[in-house]
Amino acid sequence: MSQQIQTSQAVSNSQCLQADFYQLPAASDEANYRLFQFGAGENHVQLLVPPAKRVTLFFGYRGDQSIMQLLLLTDALRRSGAEQIDLLLPYMPGARQDRICNVGEALSVKVYASLINQQQYASVSVFDPHSDVTAALLDRVQVIDNHSFVAAIAAQLTCDLVLVSPDAGANKKVFGLAKALQGMPVIRADKHRDVVNGHIIATEVFCDDLSGKTCLIVDDICAGGRTFIELAIKLKQKGAQSVILIVSHYEDKASESALREAGIDRLFCTDSLGVPIHISSEFCHCHAVLRFMNH
Numbered sequence: 001m002s003q004q005i006q007t008s009q010a011v012s013n014s015q016c017l018q019a020d021f022y023q024l025p026a027a028s029d030e031a032n033y034r035l036f037q038f039g040a041g042e043n044h045v046q047l048l049v050p051p052a053k054r055v056t057l058f059f060g061y062r063g064d065q066s067i068m069q070l071l072l073l074t075d076a077l078r079r080s081g082a083e084q085i086d087l088l089l090p091y092m093p094g095a096r097q098d099r100i101c102n103v104g105e106a107l108s109v110k111v112y113a114s115l116i117n118q119q120q121y122a123s124v125s126v127f128d129p130h131s132d133v134t135a136a137l138l139d140r141v142q143v144i145d146n147h148s149f150v151a152a153i154a155a156q157l158t159c160d161l162v163l164v165s166p167d168a169g170a171n172k173k174v175f176g177l178a179k180a181l182q183g184m185p186v187i188r189a190d191k192h193r194d195v196v197n198g199h200i201i202a203t204e205v206f207c208d209d210l211s212g213k214t215c216l217i218v219d220d221i222c223a224g225g226r227t228f229i230e231l232a233i234k235l236k237q238k239g240a241q242s243v244i245l246i247v248s249h250y251e252d253k254a255s256e257s258a259l260r261e262a263g264i265d266r267l268f269c270t271d272s273l274g275v276p277i278h279i280s281s282e283f284c285h286c287h288a289v290l291r292f293m294n295h
């Protein structure tokens with residue numbers, strides 16, 4: 001009898017420990033739940049099998065509608081018995097809107113963070129958010145830096161590498177990264193942005209000669225790409241042999257020809273915002289973000 005009890009206890013312990021994995025957007029062969037929209041536009045989620053008590057929920061943000069899907073899926077999981085939900089959040093929405101730049105704006109990052117906090121996740125793991133404000137606002141947060149992502153790329157390159165910090169806001173993170181990469185040299189740069197229209201007015205690189213160097217520009221996100229276009233032009237003017245852009249998040253909006261013409265030779269990103277489709281695979285190498293999220 002005791003063996004029977006031990007066996008059933010062992011099974012129930014392992015069930016307690018084992019977490020089900022859910023992902024949103026759903027995988028093409030998703031069998032755990034279905035998601036659809038009613039005619040008026042509401043999303044609807046239905047679980048097809050009961051979840052384990054512990055669930056790991058990977059949420060790839062795909063616009064604000066996907067936030068609603070996340071809230072519905074979270075609710076469905078809890079109602080069906082999930083007691084502990086750990087959220088993997090490769091991209092924190094609103095992370096760049098971390099301060100009020102113009103009168104009348106919303107503090108977007110706080111709004112998104114409040115919604116996530118209301119879900120009472122056991123933990124929230126965020127990959128390379130724009131600034132420390134994200135970590136300050138989210139409850140039970142774990143920030144996953146870009147070190148292993150950049151290290152995996154740098155390991156494939158045999159040339160004379162330098163890191164380039166594109167602006168003052170990136171300095172702290174890039175110097176931390178340099179330390180993790182056994183003291184790789186850092187070139188600092190800065191840009192001046194008109195906060196009213198978002199245009200970049202000037203870019204400076206604090207270094208004279210980059211002859212023979214392969215410059216790794218490392219930043220959290222490439223949106224329109226103007227930051228990196230202006231910077232790459234300056235780096236090539238200073239003699240850089242090669243310029244490689246490494247961003248954790250890629251919005252898939254920048255023009256490949258504009259990036260190339262400015263002197264960017266390759267782009268590395270993750271699929272935190274989806275696999276880019278408007279850029280060629282010869283130019284852009286996209287890594288699966290889950291690999292770098294300690295999962």
Ligand SMILES: O=P(O)(O)OC[C@H]1O[C@H](OP(=O)(O)OP(=O)(O)O)[C@H](O)[C@@H]1O
Pocket residue numbers: 096130166167168169170193219220221222223224225226227228
């Ligand atoms: O591809 P782009 O359109 O040029 O945008 C990308 C840049 O924007 C963000 O910085 P941001 O200028 O918002 O930094 P800040 O918070 O320091 O103002 C990000 O960290 C990149 O540097």
